[in-house]
Amino acid sequence: xxxxxxxxxxxxxxxxxxxxxxxxxxxxxxxxxxxxxxxxxxxxxxxxxxxxxxxxxxxxxxxxxxxxxxxxxxxxxxxxxxxxxxxxxxxxxxxxxxxxxxxxxxxxxxxxxxxxxxxxxxxxxxxxxxxxxxxxxxxxxxxxxxxxxxxxxxxxxxxxxxxxxxxxxxxxxxxxxxxxxxxxxxxxxxxxxxxxxxxxxxxxxxxxxxxxxxxxxxxxxxxxxxxxxxxxxxxxxxxxxxxxxxxxxxxxxxxxxxxxxxxxxxxxxxxxxxxxxxxxxxxxxxxxxxxxxxxxxxxxxxxxxxxxxxxxxxxxxxxxxxxxxxxxxxxxxxxxxxxxxxxxxxxxxxxxxxxxxxxxxxxxxxxxxxxxxxxxxxxxxxxxxxxxxx
Numbered sequence: 001x002x003x004x005x006x007x008x009x010x011x012x013x014x015x016x017x018x019x020x021x022x023x024x025x026x027x028x029x030x031x032x033x034x035x036x037x038x039x040x041x042x043x044x045x046x047x048x049x050x051x052x053x054x055x056x057x058x059x060x061x062x063x064x065x066x067x068x069x070x071x072x073x074x075x076x077x078x079x080x081x082x083x084x085x086x087x088x089x090x091x092x093x094x095x096x097x098x099x100x101x102x103x104x105x106x107x108x109x110x111x112x113x114x115x116x117x118x119x120x121x122x123x124x125x126x127x128x129x130x131x132x133x134x135x136x137x138x139x140x141x142x143x144x145x146x147x148x149x150x151x152x153x154x155x156x157x158x159x160x161x162x163x164x165x166x167x168x169x170x171x172x173x174x175x176x177x178x179x180x181x182x183x184x185x186x187x188x189x190x191x192x193x194x195x196x197x198x199x200x201x202x203x204x205x206x207x208x209x210x211x212x213x214x215x216x217x218x219x220x221x222x223x224x225x226x227x228x229x230x231x232x233x234x235x236x237x238x239x240x241x242x243x244x245x246x247x248x249x250x251x252x253x254x255x256x257x258x259x260x261x262x263x264x265x266x267x268x269x270x271x272x273x274x275x276x277x278x279x280x281x282x283x284x285x286x287x288x289x290x291x292x293x294x295x296x297x298x299x300x301x302x303x304x305x306x307x308x309x310x311x312x313x314x315x316x317x318x319x320x321x322x323x324x325x326x327x328x329x330x331x332x333x334x335x336x337x338x339x340x341x342x343x344x345x346x347x348x349x350x351x352x353x354x355x356x357x358x359x360x361x362x363x364x365x366x367x368x369x370x371x372x373x374x375x376x377x378x379x380x381x382x383x384x385x386x387x388x389x390x
Contacts, residue, residue: 026082027316027382033307034078034360034375038071040289040301041361047269048280048288049363063363070365074372081376082383086328089377090144097137097170103130104173111177118177120366129366131174135185136370138170139335140377142189143327146196150323153197160202163193180354184342186210188334195330196323253277254284254347257291265294281363283355286347298344301361305340309333316382325381332374332381339367 046064081089103121107130111118120127142163149159167189175182190203257273260266271291274280280288290298312333320326336359343358345351357364359371 025383026379027311029307030311030316030375030378030382033304033311035075037301037304037360038075040304041285041358042068042071043268044285044289044292044361045281045363047271047292048274048285050274067363070368071360073365074360074368077369078372078376078379081373082379084376084380086325086377086380086384090140090147090324090328093137093140093144096133097141097166100130100134100137101169101173103128104134104176106130108173108176127366131178131181132366132370134170134174135181135335136373138166138185139188139192139331139374140328141166142192143196143324143331146193146198147322147324147327150197154199156199156202160198163198164206178355180342180356184338184356188331188338191334192327192331196327250278250284250353251349254287255349257284257287258348261291261294261298263294263296265290265292265297268292279355282357283343283353283362284347285358285362286344289361290347302340302344305337309337312337312378316378320381321384325384328377329381332378335374336371339371 042064045067046060049063050060107118107121110121112120112122112127119131120129122128145163145166146153146159149155149163152158167186171182171186171189174185190206194200194203253273253276257271257277260273266272269292271280271288273291274288277284277287286298286301289301293300312329317326317329317333320329339356340358340361342351342354342356343362346354346356357367359367362368
């Protein structure tokens, strides 16, 4: 859906148009879903972080208290962003993206190494992942560019190449240390371009080129090859002792957690696999949720993300009053929900291990902060829906 010229003239260009958007409420379903995910995440982190707390010589209550503070900050940022005109956010996204490039270069050279990858900059007790900033900035800026270029949207030189320069440079900088995040970001950008009516021929060509590039990158990294090999072995030989005790340890422990949960779960705080799973408070937190709350509780968590997906695309994007609002709604919705679905896919063995967090659920501040920004933009767009001007 793209806004007609008549609608733009009547509502966007005339300062004396009908009613303003003041007083129009944000999408309540979206806001309630996010708050419920935050509450579920707080309980899940408390259940899964005990062993990690011991390694840090602190208590689970202390770490959960820090997590709660980050949730409050994310909520405040969400509210603040929801008060800002998304056109202003879109215009500033270019500078945020350039700043993220600088941070990504710095983190590649001087970042803190965790599990063999440099993904964060640490200053004292403060840790920051530039890839989260780059993800949000790129999604917003791609939406901005595609909305600007609607008059010649199918042009290869005027639209596709300028947009892809920003996309490929950003994904390349992220992919130096985090291939899975870069691949997911590229997929989300292509989805925004598809919705924005960019030529399918150009998009398909890029997908094929990207697949070739991914093969080259995988061939140059033994660690990434091992992850892919582990995933294949997980499907073929999940019960072999060699797989369970070696490279497939993470997947096996996650499967045990899910199996123990059954339909109703073992109960809050009664997880046993939290002591065996690597990063049960982050990468595999969905496995802990499934163990403690069963398929029923895990299904409710996924349902909340489905609500966000539906409200973001089928409601907010569909009713946005201009092209930018519509494209931004799609981008922001994908920026939150796709991470959640990938995280759940990893925990359940449907996808290879990636290390991507589950927004508003996983422990950590950077992802939560920028997820809050994406939801804040969505809430702002929902205030400017078409009904507000009828």
